Amino acid sequence: MASPVPVKEKKLMDVKLGELPGWILMRDFTPRGIAGAFQRGYYRYYNKYVNVKKGSVAGISMVLAAYVLFNYCRCYKELKHERLRKYH
Amino acid sequence: MNENLFTSFITPTMMGLPVVVLIIMFPSILFPSPSRLINNRLVSLQQWLVQLTSKQMLAIHNHKGQTWALMLMSLILFIGSTNLLGLLPHSFTPTTQLSMNLGMAIPLWAGTVVTGFRHKTKASLAHFLPQGTPIPLIPMLVIIETISLFIQPVALAVRLTANITAGHLLMHLIGGATLALTNINASVALITFIILILLTVLEFAVALIQAYVFTLLVSLYLHDNT
Numbered sequence: 001m002a003s004p005v006p007v008k009e010k011k012l013m014d015v016k017l018g019e020l021p022g023w024i025l026m027r028d029f030t031p032r033g034i035a036g037a038f039q040r041g042y043y044r045y046y047n048k049y050v051n052v053k054k055g056s057v058a059g060i061s062m063v064l065a066a067y068v069l070f071n072y073c074r075c076y077k078e079l080k081h082e083r084l085r086k087y088h
Numbered sequence: 089m090n091e092n093l094f095t096s097f098i099t100p101t102m103m104g105l106p107v108v109v110l111i112i113m114f115p116s117i118l119f120p121s122p123s124r125l126i127n128n129r130l131v132s133l134q135q136w137l138v139q140l141t142s143k144q145m146l147a148i149h150n151h152k153g154q155t156w157a158l159m160l161m162s163l164i165l166f167i168g169s170t171n172l173l174g175l176l177p178h179s180f181t182p183t184t185q186l187s188m189n190l191g192m193a194i195p196l197w198a199g200t201v202v203t204g205f206r207h208k209t210k211a212s213l214a215h216f217l218p219q220g221t222p223i224p225l226i227p228m229l230v231i232i233e234t235i236s237l238f239i240q241p242v243a244l245a246v247r248l249t250a251n252i253t254a255g256h257l258l259m260h261l262i263g264g265a266t267l268a269l270t271n272i273n274a275s276v277a278l279i280t281f282i283i284l285i286l287l288t289v290l291e292f293a294v295a296l297i298q299a300y301v302f303t304l305l306v307s308l309y310l311h312d313n314t
Binding site for chain 2: 042053064071078082
């Protein structure tokens with residue numbers, strides 16, 4: 001189970017399945033770490049889809065689709081009653 | 089149906105957490121800041137729009153009024169983007185809440201009035217009496233002008249709230265009517281559907297126009313007072 005490289009410094013794709021819980025627990029969960037994670041995620045998406053030479057409408061429309069999905073999950077409880085059913 | 093109609097306007101909280109804060113902050117993600125001389129397409133498009141709007145909006149102001157450029161441009165961007173995002177299905181529009189619109193209107197209007205009083209006291213007070221009024225009418229006219237001054241922020245907020253809320257409500261109602269009519273009479277349902285399409289186009293226009301009107305009026309109050 002012990003590998004030559006310490007678990008903490010490996011990227012997710014290199015971590016073996018058995019080492020996964022240990023890897024997750026070693027991540028930085030301080031507010032600074034979480035903010036860093038959000039920032040990294042934002043710039044990863046931005047540099048892949050928006051900040052390119054010929055960016056298309058797909059870059060923002062994926063964000064808007066995710067926003068619609070988030071709002072749908074938010075009001076699912078009220079929308080449940082509007083399904084097409086014989087008896088409500 | 090009564091409860092269903094207005095549930096889309098309640099402040100969203102998910103399991104007690106105020107999600108509304110996230111929803112209000114969401115439009116800021118869609119406006120990346122330009123970092124280079126030549127930017128990507130999204131940023132260039134936004135830059136062009138902002139320059140077009142700011143040139144038109146700040147043309148009437150003098151030097152003192154143009155210090156408000158950042159405030160006015162961020163105002164119109166915020167209200168425009170929030171209104172447009174509210175047209176997506178199931179989304180919550182913060183500008184339907186009177187509390188938020190009053191929170192935007194009252195400080196901005198008060199800022200313009202206080203600026204006017206501080207820098208041009210006589211001219212600001214002179215606004216209460218239009219030129220050339222007959223002498224017997226003066227007391228009544230001062231009262232009327234005072235009332236019309238104090239109603240400006242309330243009118244700003246209520247105008248925005250009422251327009252956006254009414255549009256959303258109409259869309260919900262007509263959409264529900266179209267759905268209910270498909271089983272009863274298909275041609276009438278088709279007519280109702282066409283009405284819904286036209287209404288959606290109107291709502292897009294209203295979203296932008298309301299942002300413009302709000303900002304234009306604030307800028308007008310500013311012009312009077314600088």
